[in-house]
Amino acid sequence: MGELYTLLPVEIQQRIRCLDLPGYGDNRVELAEYDLCSLTDWLAAQINEPSVVIGWSLGGLIAQNLAFHYPDKVSKIGLVSTSPRFMQDETWPGIKPDVLTLFLSQLSQDHVKTVERFLAIQAMGSDSARQDITALKNVVLSVLPPEQTALKKGLNILQKVDLREQLKQLACPVFALFGKLDSLVPISVEQEVLMLNPNIQTTRFEKCSHAPFISDKIKFKTWLLDVIAA
Structure with a gap:
C-alpha cells in the first residue's frame, strides 16, 4: 500500500495486514493447484478471526469466494474494481475474450513486458494515466517479478470464473467500489451487481480507472475508513 498506508490513522495501520497472493511479491508459496478454490483456502488459513477483507481486481473474486465458503472468517468485504464475472458475454459487460487470450499468448514470449502492458491497461482512462502507470510499475516491479504460473493461472481464473449466483447469496455486508473510467471492469457492472444483490x-469514483488507490489516494482512504467503520 506504500504511501496510502502512511495516510491511514496509526490505530488502523496496526490492524491492517497486506497479503501478496502466492506467486506475487515475497509470497513464493507453492499451491498444488493454482485456482480460485486453492487461493481461497490459502487466504482462509491466514485469517484467525472475523475480519474486514478488501480485495482488488482478481483479489475481489477471492474475497467474495472467501465470504461465501468461510463466512466465519469474514465480517464484511470490500470489492475494489472487481466483478463477479470478468469476461464479457451477451448478458454481462466485461473484458472482451480475445483480450485475455492475447495476454495469455504473450506471457509465453515475454512475461515481463506483458505485465507492463497489462499494468498500462489498468490505468487507461484515468486523468493521471501516465503517473498511475509509473506508480503501478514501481510497486509491482520493485519486488521479485510475478511468477509466470501465477500470471497464467490468474488470467485463467478471470476467463472462466463466474460468481454471479454466489453474489446473490452473500450474507455479510458488501461494499463495492468502481471507477467510471475503468477499462477492465466497465462502470455498467455497478448496476448489474445491484440487480443481483440490492x-x-x-x-x-468519477475520474478513476482500475487502480483507485493509486489515482485517488485521498478518496480511497476515506472509502476504506468508511468500510471499516460501517
Missing part, C-alpha cells in the same frame, strides 16, 4: 453498497 443490499450491496456501491461507490463510484
